[in-house]
Amino acid sequence: MSEETTVLAEEKDQSAEPQKWQPSILAILCNWCSYAGADLAGSARMQYPETVRIVRVPCSGRTDPMFVLKGFQRGFDGVMVLGCHPGDCHYAKGNYYARRRIALTQDLLKSLGIAPERFHFEWVSASEGNRFAALINEFTHKLEELGPFDGVA
Amino acid sequence: MAEIQDKIREEAKKALESGEVGVVIGWGAGSVPFKTTPVFIDKPQDADKLVWNPACTNNLAVYLTRWARDGKVGIVAKPCDIRSIVTLIREKQVKRENVFIIGLGCGGVVDTGLMEAGDVRMREITSLQWDGDDLMVTTEAGAVKVPAAQALREQCKVCHDRSPAISDVSVGDAVAPSEDLKIEIPGLSEDRQKYWQEQFAKCIRCYACRQVCPACYCETCFCDRIEPKWTAKKATTDEAWMFHATRAMHLVGRCIGCGECERVCPVGIPAVELARELNAVAKERYDFEPGDPEAEKPLLGAYKENDVDPAHHSE
Numbered sequence: 001m002s003e004e005t006t007v008l009a010e011e012k013d014q015s016a017e018p019q020k021w022q023p024s025i026l027a028i029l030c031n032w033c034s035y036a037g038a039d040l041a042g043s044a045r046m047q048y049p050e051t052v053r054i055v056r057v058p059c060s061g062r063t064d065p066m067f068v069l070k071g072f073q074r075g076f077d078g079v080m081v082l083g084c085h086p087g088d089c090h091y092a093k094g095n096y097y098a099r100r101r102i103a104l105t106q107d108l109l110k111s112l113g114i115a116p117e118r119f120h121f122e123w124v125s126a127s128e129g130n131r132f133a134a135l136i137n138e139f140t141h142k143l144e145e146l147g148p149f150d151g152v153a
Numbered sequence: 154m155a156e157i158q159d160k161i162r163e164e165a166k167k168a169l170e171s172g173e174v175g176v177v178i179g180w181g182a183g184s185v186p187f188k189t190t191p192v193f194i195d196k197p198q199d200a201d202k203l204v205w206n207p208a209c210t211n212n213l214a215v216y217l218t219r220w221a222r223d224g225k226v227g228i229v230a231k232p233c234d235i236r237s238i239v240t241l242i243r244e245k246q247v248k249r250e251n252v253f254i255i256g257l258g259c260g261g262v263v264d265t266g267l268m269e270a271g272d273v274r275m276r277e278i279t280s281l282q283w284d285g286d287d288l289m290v291t292t293e294a295g296a297v298k299v300p301a302a303q304a305l306r307e308q309c310k311v312c313h314d315r316s317p318a319i320s321d322v323s324v325g326d327a328v329a330p331s332e333d334l335k336i337e338i339p340g341l342s343e344d345r346q347k348y349w350q351e352q353f354a355k356c357i358r359c360y361a362c363r364q365v366c367p368a369c370y371c372e373t374c375f376c377d378r379i380e381p382k383w384t385a386k387k388a389t390t391d392e393a394w395m396f397h398a399t400r401a402m403h404l405v406g407r408c409i410g411c412g413e414c415e416r417v418c419p420v421g422i423p424a425v426e427l428a429r430e431l432n433a434v435a436k437e438r439y440d441f442e443p444g445d446p447e448a449e450k451p452l453l454g455a456y457k458e459n460d461v462d463p464a465h466h467s468e
Contacts, residue, residue, distance in 0.1 A: 069399055069402070073391050073392075096456040097454075099463060100460055101453055103462075105402065106463055107431055111345065111401075111427050111431065112346065112427070113344065113347070122464050152391050152395075153394055
């Protein structure tokens with residue numbers, strides 16, 4: 001994590017120059033679906049912003065809300081969690097547990113006053129490489145409109 | 154109130170004499186008349202140290218995870234404390250057969266800080282007693298009546314469950330909530346992010362909120378871990394944000410809103426606010442209430458196939 005933030009900090013330094021600012025995204029991906037989807041997007045050479053940082057988890061159910069909170073604390077402009085479509089979980093029901101937890105994480109962020117648009121949750125299967133690339137592009141555009149995240153403190 | 158206190162002492166004495174419980178946890182007289190302190194009674198003759206008055210604020214359920222681990226303990230509990238016990242039993246932190254609950258009906262407990270803002274000077278108080286909807290405050294100068302709306306703690310004003318959800322012996326009648334007292338807790342300011350930044354900037358990371366919370370029962374708290382280091386120990390606003398945000402997330406479906414975290418906070422952070430909001434969502438969306446003895450599984454330890462899908466409403 002610290003290494004990544006250093007890289008991101010450097011990127012932010014460059015944004016002082018006339019270069020275009022690109023939002024940093026923390027993407028937490030399930031090993032069995034969206035991570036494979038990201039892989040497919042890569043091997044098919046689909047274009048999406050390189051400012052996305054991917055963390056692979058064994059299942060979206062492994063996504064502790066703290067991962068999301070930590071992402072915002074460390075200054076990511078947006079956090080994204082992608083998991084298998086309901087009913088398609090490799091571990092049968094991990095994504096169902098994730099669904100409640102993630103929904104409540106969204107509500108917590110709302111209560112804390114962080115724009116709900118900065119947190120994105122979506123179901124992406126292993127075959128949806130193009131959808132993965134499209135989602136990252138969409139999310140980046142949305143974050144560009146919102147502007148840089150001014151941090152939690 | 155004095156009758157109820159006698160009954161509590163009687164039940165505690167009985168339970169200790171019969172050897173049913175090794176210790177009874179209750180409230181005892183504090184060093185000043187407007188405060189009480191938790192007491193642990195282990196001899197029948199000491200049962201007379203137990204008190205019951207409008208200053209019995211502590212949620213004693215916080216002691217159960219340690220005290221009721223290996224043997225049976227008695228506990229004197231208000232309806233809100235019992236909701237905490239229900240949560241602990243559901244989450245398998247305490248065995249039902251290890252607690253002997255002396256349940257009380259409760260009309261609310263007082264916030265002595267609020268009274269001080271009025272005409273009453275705390276140092277002069279000699280006793281506190283409910284008289285209908287008013288609090289009878291006896292001072293050296295004489296008795297003063299303080300309206301409940303001025304004396305009650307915030308969470309007692311909005312409390313709906315004023316009779317014990319579960320108990321082994323019930324002492325005193327259930328007190329019906331008075332309609333007039335349901336005052337709405339003031340909403341958070343419009344700019345939430347700034348509001349919480351201001352609040353968390355005050356945090357000195359003393360962890361009093363965590364220590365006093367019956368729902369914070371983890372043996373090792375995430376913020377005490379070195380690896381992974383979720384939050385640093387330093388008292389900066391962003392680390393405090395991480396601590397309080399995570400704590401709020403951990404309290405979803407557990408916090409029964411006793412407000413102890415707010416009471417003990419030395420810098421006045423409204424820590425219960427976030428958990429209260431999330432629990433309102435849980436109630437509406439998942440029909441789950443933390444203190445409900447009917448709920449079998451913890452909120453996040455269960456799911457329904459038709460749960461709300463966050464993938465669609467984040468658009």
